[in-house]
Amino acid sequence: MAHDHHEHDDSCGDECGHNHDHSHEHNPTDELVTVRDLIRYATSRFNRNKLVFGHGLQDAYDEAVYLVLHTLHLPIDRLEPFLDACIPTDERTEVLEIIHRRSDERIPAAYLTGEAWLGEFRFTVDERVIIPRSFCAEALADGLSPWIDDASQVTRALDLCTGSGCLAIVMAHCFPSAQIDAIDLSPDALEVARINVEDYGLQDSIRLIQSDVFSALKDERYDLIVSNPPYVTAASVDALPPEYLHEPAMALGAGEDGMEIVRRILRDAHQRLTPNGILLIEVGHNRAEFEAAFPALEPVWLTTTSEEEKLLLLRADQLAA
Structure with missing residues (x-):
């Protein structure tokens, strides 16, 4: 699972808009701005819904990291450089859809991503x-x-x-x-x-x-x-x-x-x-x-x-x- 390093800095500092203008109506998920936010949100949601993790990943956090990184087309073995990366609305919508399907429909992560791993081996899977x-x-x-x-x-x-x-x-x-x-x-x-x-x-x-x-x-x-x-x-x-x-x-x-x-x-x-x-x-x-x-x-x-x-x-x- 080796991946090339990304040269640019994906962290976004304060310009990400964590300081939202709350004067207009907004969806609570609009406040999920970074990879870190999305992983936190997914982990909480998976735990709250008492999901079961028997298909290769250990717990709600591992599965949240995997689903967020996979959906954003980021290397799934390298989280640190991307934690504070800001996620544009279209990508965030895609990630949230995967998170909600996992938690609401209880579909195993491997069927949502179309892949499963055994050690270093990757396999295409579906239902x-x-x-x-x-x-x-x-x-x-x-x-x-x-x-x-x-x-x-x-x-x-x-x-x-x-x-x-x-x-x-x-x-x-x-x-x-x-x-x-x-x-x-x-x-x-x-x-x-x-x-x-x-x-x-x-x-x-x-x-x-x-x-x-x-x-x-x-x-x-x-x-x-x-x-x-x-x-x-x-x-x-x-x-x-x-x-x-x-x-x-x-x-x-x-x-x-x-x-x-x-x-x-x-x-x-x-x-x-x-x-x-x-x-x-x-x-x-x-x-x-x-x-x-x-x-x-x-x-x-x-x-x-x-x-x-x-x-x-x-x-x-x-x-x-």
Whole structure:
């Protein structure tokens, strides 16, 4: 996310008109003059409306900064030089519209901006795909060491339930010699994935396949299968905050215990892995549900920046029937 420095001084001192003439009727938002004002206003509004931030940004302030900078076409990793920049009325109108849509319609920020980030990777997203937020990307960042000694050992990999294509793209960067299949049941999701694969110029490395789990595959076997499948329990689906209802329902819910798709993956994974292959699955908050459903399995639970272990790793020999 490197950006060029702007040479001119964007601060505006006193000429910004913080000293409004209050003799005429005006809209209270007319007093929001600078980037700082707009961020403050958005943060307060988001907190007042009790918005939920589960799509990549931590809290109301982070989301306010991101939405204001993105809408003003400013580098999203450099706030300081612009804090006191005065915002002309047309730009302010645009920023306020985004702030109000986020707070009133509870649309996740990524759908308002059309982009989402996983670490340094940017992806195009819209309401056809779940917003990328997988802990798998963190685990992949170090090449799944120590379970994979050498990235060049991975020549075939599979991203199961690919959605926007995000994990397939991360895998292509971590394992440059791998041919990667990216599977999703949704043709709409695969259209978005195609945009992202082409944006990264990875058409030769990543093959997009419409399939219900493994069903459309022939006899392919993989050194690595990664999946961030739907895993939300029925009770949790019923309690989802409004933000999540903008996402495709099929990308979230997975039956009573959230393990519906995971069961299908584990049933067939052994036939899909090479003898030394590895399976990485994200199950979110559902470690207890996983352990109840598969008491005989002893996966390695990977630690990430999350406060709980949400990723499990199994070797092919653990999955032998």
